[in-house]
Amino acid sequence: MINKLLEHFRTNINNDLLYIAIISFGVAAVLIVFGKMISLTLRKLLKPIVKRSKAKIDDQMFELMKSTFFKIIILIGLSVGLGIFKSGLSLQSGNPPQKLITYYPYFEDIVIGADYALFLLIVVIILVVSFRTVTILFNWYSGKIDAGENKNLSGSLFPLLQKLSKMLLTALAFVIVLAKFHIDISGFIVSLGVGSLAIALAAQETISNMISGFIIMTDRPFRIGDRIKVNPDLVGDVIEIGVRSTKVLDFDNNIIIVPNNDIVKSRIVNLTYPSALSRVVVEVMVSYNCDIDKVKKILISVAENNPLVAKSPAPDTFLTKFDDSGVSYRLTAFTENYQNNAKLGSELREAILIEFRKEKIEIPFPQMDIRLQKNNES
Numbered sequence: 001m002i003n004k005l006l007e008h009f010r011t012n013i014n015n016d017l018l019y020i021a022i023i024s025f026g027v028a029a030v031l032i033v034f035g036k037m038i039s040l041t042l043r044k045l046l047k048p049i050v051k052r053s054k055a056k057i058d059d060q061m062f063e064l065m066k067s068t069f070f071k072i073i074i075l076i077g078l079s080v081g082l083g084i085f086k087s088g089l090s091l092q093s094g095n096p097p098q099k100l101i102t103y104y105p106y107f108e109d110i111v112i113g114a115d116y117a118l119f120l121l122i123v124v125i126i127l128v129v130s131f132r133t134v135t136i137l138f139n140w141y142s143g144k145i146d147a148g149e150n151k152n153l154s155g156s157l158f159p160l161l162q163k164l165s166k167m168l169l170t171a172l173a174f175v176i177v178l179a180k181f182h183i184d185i186s187g188f189i190v191s192l193g194v195g196s197l198a199i200a201l202a203a204q205e206t207i208s209n210m211i212s213g214f215i216i217m218t219d220r221p222f223r224i225g226d227r228i229k230v231n232p233d234l235v236g237d238v239i240e241i242g243v244r245s246t247k248v249l250d251f252d253n254n255i256i257i258v259p260n261n262d263i264v265k266s267r268i269v270n271l272t273y274p275s276a277l278s279r280v281v282v283e284v285m286v287s288y289n290c291d292i293d294k295v296k297k298i299l300i301s302v303a304e305n306n307p308l309v310a311k312s313p314a315p316d317t318f319l320t321k322f323d324d325s326g327v328s329y330r331l332t333a334f335t336e337n338y339q340n341n342a343k344l345g346s347e348l349r350e351a352i353l354i355e356f357r358k359e360k361i362e363i364p365f366p367q368m369d370i371r372l373q374k375n376n377e378s
Helices: 002-013 016-052 057-088 106-144 151-180 186-202 204-219 260-265 292-304 338-358
Strands: 227-231 234-241 245-250 255-259 278-286 316-322 327-335
Touching: 016 057, 057 106, 106 151, 204 234, 204 245, 204 255, 204 260, 234 255, 245 260, 255 260, 278 292, 278 338, 292 316, 292 327, 292 338, 327 338
Parallel strands: none
Antiparallel strands: 227 234, 234 245, 245 255, 278 327, 316 327
């Protein structure tokens, strides 16, 4: 039935090139109109759902779909219509019958050029949509997690992964375009592999640091703002976690740049995890003649009266050992912010010294008693 109608239409037009052009344009127009109907239907169906949702990601994805879906449909419709026109050039026409392409040889180059142009436009639009989708997804997940607990992820890892994702998408689009143009990329891939191997061998240390950076960002032994102790000589606050190195601000207000590989290989002490609560220890020695209960009462009182000392856990004191010169006590108190450690330790020692002087409690100097025994000669 359809073939008869087309044949009748072709006979009435009496121009095969015009017939093919009208059929091609008609198919493209039908697809575009059909795509527009689908686009409008999806908008009406999805818009109420998106409005009811409190999340922003569905609004962003809806806007992305609304702005690009119909453009892709138009290009697909034109591409299908162009394919029909290209195949129609092989129809027999004229007297004696010959293919249309023999009458219009220049149309083949025009169709091939238009086909490549439409294909490139489709690839570019899909690539742009993919880029925007990747950005939306990473921004959504970055906002979903607690930025205070995951600054190293949202500030360092996510932007890097976003760039890598876009690079992979670009490489994939490049390979697809080359395949469309029938370009052999096997030699390019081999050259790329050899070049990558040479670069990897020449930059082993850098690659090792980058891998260590990924491990730090995913394993998260510390976060930006944490105070860490990597070795006895490196104690400070983490201010940046990069792909190659980590920056630590020490107590002299100097920035120390530490290769990530060195950190991964070291024993890391996180002084602020799982909370910023930090312990301050004060060692003190008193004379053997001092009242034990009185000494302990003064130590506890000094800690409890200091505003920097946390209420829980409560401060406590212990008799730790008997020294040659006196008895050693240890006062332990917690502060809610690790940055108060040095200040709190100084204030506690000053207050203890003042109270001991008031109560006449002796802090002994190091001393040693030497006794000489005289041997009696017979």
